Amino acid sequence: MPTEPESTPLLNVSRLNVARGTKRLLRDLTWSIQPGEHWVVMGPNGCGKTTLLRSLTGFIAPSSGDITLLGAVYGETDWREVRQSVGLVSSSLQPHIPGGEIALETVISGRYDQLDFWGESTAADERAALALLRKLHVGAIARREWAYLSQGERQRVLIARALAARPRLLILDEPCAGLDPVARAEFLAAMNGLTDDVHGPAVLLVTHHVEEITTGFTHAMLMAKGQSVAAGPLRETLNNTNLSTAFAAPLRIRRTAKGWHLTSVSG
Numbered sequence: 361m362p363t364e365p366e367s368t369p370l371l372n373v374s375r376l377n378v379a380r381g382t383k384r385l386l387r388d389l390t391w392s393i394q395p396g397e398h399w400v401v402m403g404p405n406g407c408g409k410t411t412l413l414r415s416l417t418g419f420i421a422p423s424s425g426d427i428t429l430l431g432a433v434y435g436e437t438d439w440r441e442v443r444q445s446v447g448l449v450s451s452s453l454q455p456h457i458p459g460g461e462i463a464l465e466t467v468i469s470g471r472y473d474q475l476d477f478w479g480e481s482t483a484a485d486e487r488a489a490l491a492l493l494r495k496l497h498v499g500a501i502a503r504r505e506w507a508y509l510s511q512g513e514r515q516r517v518l519i520a521r522a523l524a525a526r527p528r529l530l531i532l533d534e535p536c537a538g539l540d541p542v543a544r545a546e547f548l549a550a551m552n553g554l555t556d557d558v559h560g561p562a563v564l565l566v567t568h569h570v571e572e573i574t575t576g577f578t579h580a581m582l583m584a585k586g587q588s589v590a591a592g593p594l595r596e597t598l599n600n601t602n603l604s605t606a607f608a609a610p611l612r613i614r615r616t617a618k619g620w621h622l623t624s625v626s627g
């Protein structure tokens with residue numbers, strides 16, 4: 361993969377279009393992420409968030425437009441190589457983790473970019489994996505099997521797994537889905553640790569809930585009907601007008617000491 365200067369955008373998407381049959385899943389989407397930024401992507405069901413993530417990670421081919429990720433240009437570079445520097449945490453990974461695998465092994469498998477890893481791990485691998493689990497406040501379950509982990513623990517093990525590969529971009533696709541309030545609060549505390557780490561990866565969070573936008577996030581993109589409705593610094597972008605446009609309903613957003621709150625304005 362090419363090396364790039366510090367100031368190069370981590371991601372540059374220009375006029376990205378994805379069509380399947382007659383349906384346009386993404387329309388002329390333009391977006392960039394600079395080093396040091398942590399982004400939230402929001403939008404109604406079916407607006408194209410997953411399609412965008414799948415395009416960025418090379419699992420869907422764009423119909424037109426350009427993607428430059430970590431200095432590599434889509435179509436010119438082997439995207440499997442680019443993917444090694446992108447951590448993806450998505451519920452779609454969960455069925456692929458063997459039930460009998462202990463958390464430590466799941467994390468180590470991320471370092472080798474393999475699911476169900478059967479290779480020889482070293483003592484150094486184990487120490488590094490344990491440090492990651494501790495960082496995410498789940499060190500105590502290091503030797504517990506996947507089948508017995510709670511949803512909240514699983515999500516954090518998957519983040520540790522993604523971090524084991526030392527990604528430059530970490531994509532969290534609705535990581536709080538299915539978590540109870542306590543597990544969610546614990547998860548959000550761990551996510552705060554990630555965005556606070558100046559040596560850590562850029563974080564891209566896809567969520568439906570503004571309450572999950574922790575203080576370290578700097579930017580937001582709102583999507584609707586395959587397009588970017590608004591994108592930019594978080595506090596400017598998350599306003600009543602942009603959110604109401606994206607969700608096609610009157611919404612009011614507030615920010616308090618406890619975080620963001622979104623309410624529907626009836627009548």
Ligand SMILES: Nc1ncnc2c1ncn2[C@@H]1O[C@H](COP(=O)(O)OP(=O)(O)OP(=O)(O)O)[C@@H](O)[C@H]1O
Nearest residue numbers: 380381383385403404405406407408409410411412
């Ligand atoms: N291969 C495909 N062929 C046709 N339509 C598709 C295909 N893949 C996705 N779609 C449609 O494209 C739209 C965008 O889907 P996508 O999964 O990207 O939305 P999303 O924003 O992630 O939604 P959600 O918030 O519900 O997860 C949806 O209407 C979906 O049904």
